[in-house]
Amino acid sequence: MRALTGVLALVICLTTFASSERARAADELVVQPVIGGNPMRCYDYRGAVVRTLRTSELGDVGRASIIARMPIISLDTDRLATLPAKMQVFFYMHECAHHVLGHVIRPTLESEREADCWAIDYGRWAGLFTRADIEGFAPHFASSRGSKYGHLPGPERQAYLLKCFDEPRTEGTQAAFSR
Ligand SMILES: [Zn+2]
Known part of the structure:
Protein backbone atom coordinates (compact mmCIF):
# COMPACT_ATOMS: atom_id res chain seq x y z
CA MET A 1 0.00 0.00 0.00
CA ARG A 2 2.91 2.30 0.77
CA ALA A 3 4.31 1.69 -2.70
CA LEU A 4 0.91 2.38 -4.25
CA THR A 5 0.65 5.64 -2.34
CA GLY A 6 4.04 6.61 -3.71
CA VAL A 7 2.94 5.87 -7.25
CA LEU A 8 -0.25 7.88 -6.77
CA ALA A 9 1.72 10.81 -5.40
CA LEU A 10 4.00 10.69 -8.43
CA VAL A 11 1.05 10.53 -10.82
CA ILE A 12 -0.56 13.52 -9.10
CA CYS A 13 2.71 15.46 -9.33
CA LEU A 14 3.11 14.64 -12.98
CA THR A 15 -0.49 15.60 -13.66
CA THR A 16 0.01 18.92 -11.89
CA PHE A 17 3.16 19.48 -13.90
CA ALA A 18 1.44 18.65 -17.20
CA SER A 19 -1.47 20.95 -16.50
CA SER A 20 0.68 23.88 -15.48
CA GLU A 21 2.21 26.57 -17.63
CA ARG A 22 5.13 24.20 -18.07
CA ALA A 23 3.03 21.89 -20.23
CA VAL A 50 17.52 12.64 -16.88
CA ARG A 51 15.59 14.50 -19.56
CA THR A 52 16.94 17.46 -21.49
CA LEU A 53 15.16 20.72 -22.13
CA ARG A 54 16.50 23.09 -24.76
CA THR A 55 15.72 26.63 -23.80
CA SER A 56 17.05 30.20 -24.10
CA GLU A 57 18.02 33.07 -21.81
CA LEU A 58 19.07 30.58 -19.15
CA GLY A 59 21.85 32.86 -17.92
CA ASP A 60 24.33 30.00 -18.29
CA VAL A 61 25.15 27.29 -20.81
CA GLY A 62 23.41 24.62 -18.78
CA ARG A 63 21.67 23.90 -15.51
CA ALA A 64 20.80 20.76 -13.59
CA SER A 65 17.53 20.77 -11.66
CA ILE A 66 14.62 18.69 -10.46
CA ILE A 67 11.18 19.79 -11.60
CA ALA A 68 8.17 17.91 -10.25
CA ARG A 69 10.54 15.09 -9.22
CA MET A 70 11.88 14.81 -12.75
CA PRO A 71 15.64 15.26 -13.12
CA ILE A 72 16.24 17.79 -15.88
CA ILE A 73 19.20 19.22 -17.76
CA SER A 74 18.37 22.62 -19.23
CA LEU A 75 20.59 23.79 -22.06
CA ASP A 76 20.71 27.28 -23.52
CA THR A 77 20.59 26.61 -27.25
CA ASP A 78 22.04 30.01 -28.19
CA ARG A 79 25.01 29.79 -25.81
CA LEU A 80 25.63 26.16 -26.78
CA ALA A 81 25.73 27.05 -30.48
CA THR A 82 28.74 29.34 -29.91
CA LEU A 83 30.85 26.43 -28.61
CA PRO A 84 32.79 23.67 -30.37
CA ALA A 85 31.05 20.26 -30.47
CA LYS A 86 33.32 18.69 -27.84
CA MET A 87 32.70 21.56 -25.46
CA GLN A 88 28.96 21.14 -25.92
CA VAL A 89 29.42 17.51 -24.90
CA PHE A 90 31.50 18.62 -21.91
CA PHE A 91 28.82 21.01 -20.65
CA TYR A 92 26.12 18.37 -21.07
CA MET A 93 28.23 15.85 -19.14
CA HIS A 94 28.96 18.47 -16.46
CA GLU A 95 25.24 18.97 -15.86
CA CYS A 96 24.70 15.20 -15.99
CA ALA A 97 27.38 14.86 -13.30
CA HIS A 98 25.38 17.10 -10.96
CA HIS A 99 22.57 14.52 -11.24
CA VAL A 100 24.85 11.47 -11.04
CA LEU A 101 26.66 12.77 -7.96
CA GLY A 102 23.47 13.95 -6.24
CA HIS A 103 24.49 17.63 -6.22
CA VAL A 104 20.97 18.62 -7.25
CA ILE A 105 19.75 17.61 -3.80
CA ARG A 106 22.95 18.08 -1.82
CA PRO A 107 25.29 20.69 -3.33
CA THR A 108 28.67 21.36 -1.73
CA LEU A 109 31.49 23.81 -2.34
CA GLU A 110 33.24 21.06 -4.28
CA SER A 111 30.26 20.34 -6.55
CA GLU A 112 31.50 22.32 -9.54
CA ARG A 113 34.97 20.83 -9.51
CA GLU A 114 33.59 17.33 -8.94
CA ALA A 115 31.20 17.75 -11.87
CA ASP A 116 34.03 19.05 -14.07
CA CYS A 117 36.25 16.07 -13.31
CA TRP A 118 33.43 13.55 -13.59
CA ALA A 119 32.56 14.95 -17.03
CA ILE A 120 36.16 14.69 -18.21
CA ASP A 121 36.65 11.23 -16.71
CA TYR A 122 33.49 9.94 -18.32
CA GLY A 123 34.21 11.55 -21.68
CA ARG A 124 37.71 10.12 -21.68
CA TRP A 125 36.44 6.65 -20.74
CA ALA A 126 33.69 6.81 -23.38
CA GLY A 127 36.16 7.87 -26.07
CA LEU A 128 34.44 11.22 -26.53
CA PHE A 129 37.45 13.36 -25.51
CA THR A 130 41.07 13.37 -26.52
CA ARG A 131 43.57 15.56 -24.68
CA ALA A 132 43.60 17.86 -27.73
CA ASP A 133 39.83 18.29 -27.38
CA ILE A 134 40.28 19.55 -23.82
CA GLU A 135 43.17 21.81 -24.88
CA GLY A 136 40.77 23.26 -27.46
CA PHE A 137 38.54 24.56 -24.66
CA ALA A 138 41.16 27.14 -23.63
CA PRO A 139 40.07 30.09 -25.80
CA HIS A 140 36.51 29.70 -24.55
CA PHE A 141 37.52 29.67 -20.88
CA ALA A 142 40.16 32.40 -21.23
CA SER A 143 37.89 35.30 -20.28
CA SER A 144 35.66 33.48 -17.81
CA ARG A 145 35.99 34.80 -14.26
CA GLY A 146 34.53 31.91 -12.31
CA SER A 147 31.79 32.30 -9.74
CA LYS A 148 31.21 32.41 -6.02
CA TYR A 149 29.36 29.10 -6.39
CA GLY A 150 32.60 27.27 -7.00
CA HIS A 151 33.34 27.61 -10.73
CA LEU A 152 37.06 28.23 -11.06
CA PRO A 153 38.24 31.24 -13.08
CA GLY A 154 38.61 30.18 -16.73
CA PRO A 155 42.37 29.54 -17.03
CA GLU A 156 42.40 27.65 -13.70
CA ARG A 157 39.37 25.65 -14.76
CA GLN A 158 41.11 24.77 -18.01
CA ALA A 159 44.22 23.59 -16.11
CA TYR A 160 42.03 21.59 -13.75
CA LEU A 161 40.24 19.85 -16.64
CA LEU A 162 43.57 18.81 -18.14
CA LYS A 163 44.64 17.50 -14.74
CA CYS A 164 41.43 15.48 -14.56
CA PHE A 165 42.20 14.08 -18.00
CA ASP A 166 45.82 13.24 -17.16
CA GLU A 167 45.03 11.73 -13.75
CA PRO A 168 41.83 9.68 -13.96
CA ARG A 169 40.27 9.53 -10.52
CA THR A 170 40.86 6.65 -8.23
CA GLU A 171 40.42 8.35 -4.86
CA GLY A 172 37.85 11.02 -5.58
CA THR A 173 38.00 14.41 -7.17
CA GLN A 174 38.98 16.33 -4.07
CA ALA A 175 42.08 14.22 -3.52
CA ALA A 176 43.07 14.66 -7.15
CA PHE A 177 42.62 18.41 -6.86
CA SER A 178 44.82 18.79 -3.78
CA ARG A 179 47.76 16.88 -5.23
ZN1 LIG B 1 27.90 23.04 -12.48
Whole structure:
Protein backbone atom coordinates (compact mmCIF):
# COMPACT_ATOMS: atom_id res chain seq x y z
CA MET A 1 0.00 0.00 0.00
CA ARG A 2 2.91 2.30 0.77
CA ALA A 3 4.31 1.69 -2.70
CA LEU A 4 0.91 2.38 -4.25
CA THR A 5 0.65 5.64 -2.34
CA GLY A 6 4.04 6.61 -3.71
CA VAL A 7 2.94 5.87 -7.25
CA LEU A 8 -0.25 7.88 -6.77
CA ALA A 9 1.72 10.81 -5.40
CA LEU A 10 4.00 10.69 -8.43
CA VAL A 11 1.05 10.53 -10.82
CA ILE A 12 -0.56 13.52 -9.10
CA CYS A 13 2.71 15.46 -9.33
CA LEU A 14 3.11 14.64 -12.98
CA THR A 15 -0.49 15.60 -13.66
CA THR A 16 0.01 18.92 -11.89
CA PHE A 17 3.16 19.48 -13.90
CA ALA A 18 1.44 18.65 -17.20
CA SER A 19 -1.47 20.95 -16.50
CA SER A 20 0.68 23.88 -15.48
CA GLU A 21 2.21 26.57 -17.63
CA ARG A 22 5.13 24.20 -18.07
CA ALA A 23 3.03 21.89 -20.23
CA ARG A 24 4.75 23.03 -23.39
CA ALA A 25 8.15 22.48 -21.80
CA ALA A 26 7.11 18.95 -20.78
CA ASP A 27 6.49 18.13 -24.44
CA GLU A 28 10.03 19.22 -25.24
CA LEU A 29 11.79 17.08 -22.66
CA VAL A 30 14.11 14.79 -24.55
CA VAL A 31 15.47 11.48 -23.22
CA GLN A 32 18.28 11.18 -25.76
CA PRO A 33 19.42 14.60 -26.96
CA VAL A 34 21.98 14.90 -29.74
CA ILE A 35 24.80 17.03 -28.35
CA GLY A 36 27.65 18.07 -30.63
CA GLY A 37 26.59 15.31 -33.02
CA ASN A 38 26.52 12.61 -30.31
CA PRO A 39 23.32 11.00 -29.01
CA MET A 40 23.66 11.34 -25.23
CA ARG A 41 21.96 9.74 -22.23
CA CYS A 42 22.12 10.58 -18.57
CA TYR A 43 20.87 8.73 -15.49
CA ASP A 44 20.82 10.28 -12.04
CA TYR A 45 22.11 8.87 -8.72
CA ARG A 46 18.92 6.78 -8.42
CA GLY A 47 19.21 5.42 -11.95
CA ALA A 48 16.33 7.60 -13.17
CA VAL A 49 16.60 8.94 -16.71
CA VAL A 50 17.52 12.64 -16.88
CA ARG A 51 15.59 14.50 -19.56
CA THR A 52 16.94 17.46 -21.49
CA LEU A 53 15.16 20.72 -22.13
CA ARG A 54 16.50 23.09 -24.76
CA THR A 55 15.72 26.63 -23.80
CA SER A 56 17.05 30.20 -24.10
CA GLU A 57 18.02 33.07 -21.81
CA LEU A 58 19.07 30.58 -19.15
CA GLY A 59 21.85 32.86 -17.92
CA ASP A 60 24.33 30.00 -18.29
CA VAL A 61 25.15 27.29 -20.81
CA GLY A 62 23.41 24.62 -18.78
CA ARG A 63 21.67 23.90 -15.51
CA ALA A 64 20.80 20.76 -13.59
CA SER A 65 17.53 20.77 -11.66
CA ILE A 66 14.62 18.69 -10.46
CA ILE A 67 11.18 19.79 -11.60
CA ALA A 68 8.17 17.91 -10.25
CA ARG A 69 10.54 15.09 -9.22
CA MET A 70 11.88 14.81 -12.75
CA PRO A 71 15.64 15.26 -13.12
CA ILE A 72 16.24 17.79 -15.88
CA ILE A 73 19.20 19.22 -17.76
CA SER A 74 18.37 22.62 -19.23
CA LEU A 75 20.59 23.79 -22.06
CA ASP A 76 20.71 27.28 -23.52
CA THR A 77 20.59 26.61 -27.25
CA ASP A 78 22.04 30.01 -28.19
CA ARG A 79 25.01 29.79 -25.81
CA LEU A 80 25.63 26.16 -26.78
CA ALA A 81 25.73 27.05 -30.48
CA THR A 82 28.74 29.34 -29.91
CA LEU A 83 30.85 26.43 -28.61
CA PRO A 84 32.79 23.67 -30.37
CA ALA A 85 31.05 20.26 -30.47
CA LYS A 86 33.32 18.69 -27.84
CA MET A 87 32.70 21.56 -25.46
CA GLN A 88 28.96 21.14 -25.92
CA VAL A 89 29.42 17.51 -24.90
CA PHE A 90 31.50 18.62 -21.91
CA PHE A 91 28.82 21.01 -20.65
CA TYR A 92 26.12 18.37 -21.07
CA MET A 93 28.23 15.85 -19.14
CA HIS A 94 28.96 18.47 -16.46
CA GLU A 95 25.24 18.97 -15.86
CA CYS A 96 24.70 15.20 -15.99
CA ALA A 97 27.38 14.86 -13.30
CA HIS A 98 25.38 17.10 -10.96
CA HIS A 99 22.57 14.52 -11.24
CA VAL A 100 24.85 11.47 -11.04
CA LEU A 101 26.66 12.77 -7.96
CA GLY A 102 23.47 13.95 -6.24
CA HIS A 103 24.49 17.63 -6.22
CA VAL A 104 20.97 18.62 -7.25
CA ILE A 105 19.75 17.61 -3.80
CA ARG A 106 22.95 18.08 -1.82
CA PRO A 107 25.29 20.69 -3.33
CA THR A 108 28.67 21.36 -1.73
CA LEU A 109 31.49 23.81 -2.34
CA GLU A 110 33.24 21.06 -4.28
CA SER A 111 30.26 20.34 -6.55
CA GLU A 112 31.50 22.32 -9.54
CA ARG A 113 34.97 20.83 -9.51
CA GLU A 114 33.59 17.33 -8.94
CA ALA A 115 31.20 17.75 -11.87
CA ASP A 116 34.03 19.05 -14.07
CA CYS A 117 36.25 16.07 -13.31
CA TRP A 118 33.43 13.55 -13.59
CA ALA A 119 32.56 14.95 -17.03
CA ILE A 120 36.16 14.69 -18.21
CA ASP A 121 36.65 11.23 -16.71
CA TYR A 122 33.49 9.94 -18.32
CA GLY A 123 34.21 11.55 -21.68
CA ARG A 124 37.71 10.12 -21.68
CA TRP A 125 36.44 6.65 -20.74
CA ALA A 126 33.69 6.81 -23.38
CA GLY A 127 36.16 7.87 -26.07
CA LEU A 128 34.44 11.22 -26.53
CA PHE A 129 37.45 13.36 -25.51
CA THR A 130 41.07 13.37 -26.52
CA ARG A 131 43.57 15.56 -24.68
CA ALA A 132 43.60 17.86 -27.73
CA ASP A 133 39.83 18.29 -27.38
CA ILE A 134 40.28 19.55 -23.82
CA GLU A 135 43.17 21.81 -24.88
CA GLY A 136 40.77 23.26 -27.46
CA PHE A 137 38.54 24.56 -24.66
CA ALA A 138 41.16 27.14 -23.63
CA PRO A 139 40.07 30.09 -25.80
CA HIS A 140 36.51 29.70 -24.55
CA PHE A 141 37.52 29.67 -20.88
CA ALA A 142 40.16 32.40 -21.23
CA SER A 143 37.89 35.30 -20.28
CA SER A 144 35.66 33.48 -17.81
CA ARG A 145 35.99 34.80 -14.26
CA GLY A 146 34.53 31.91 -12.31
CA SER A 147 31.79 32.30 -9.74
CA LYS A 148 31.21 32.41 -6.02
CA TYR A 149 29.36 29.10 -6.39
CA GLY A 150 32.60 27.27 -7.00
CA HIS A 151 33.34 27.61 -10.73
CA LEU A 152 37.06 28.23 -11.06
CA PRO A 153 38.24 31.24 -13.08
CA GLY A 154 38.61 30.18 -16.73
CA PRO A 155 42.37 29.54 -17.03
CA GLU A 156 42.40 27.65 -13.70
CA ARG A 157 39.37 25.65 -14.76
CA GLN A 158 41.11 24.77 -18.01
CA ALA A 159 44.22 23.59 -16.11
CA TYR A 160 42.03 21.59 -13.75
CA LEU A 161 40.24 19.85 -16.64
CA LEU A 162 43.57 18.81 -18.14
CA LYS A 163 44.64 17.50 -14.74
CA CYS A 164 41.43 15.48 -14.56
CA PHE A 165 42.20 14.08 -18.00
CA ASP A 166 45.82 13.24 -17.16
CA GLU A 167 45.03 11.73 -13.75
CA PRO A 168 41.83 9.68 -13.96
CA ARG A 169 40.27 9.53 -10.52
CA THR A 170 40.86 6.65 -8.23
CA GLU A 171 40.42 8.35 -4.86
CA GLY A 172 37.85 11.02 -5.58
CA THR A 173 38.00 14.41 -7.17
CA GLN A 174 38.98 16.33 -4.07
CA ALA A 175 42.08 14.22 -3.52
CA ALA A 176 43.07 14.66 -7.15
CA PHE A 177 42.62 18.41 -6.86
CA SER A 178 44.82 18.79 -3.78
CA ARG A 179 47.76 16.88 -5.23
ZN1 LIG B 1 27.90 23.04 -12.48
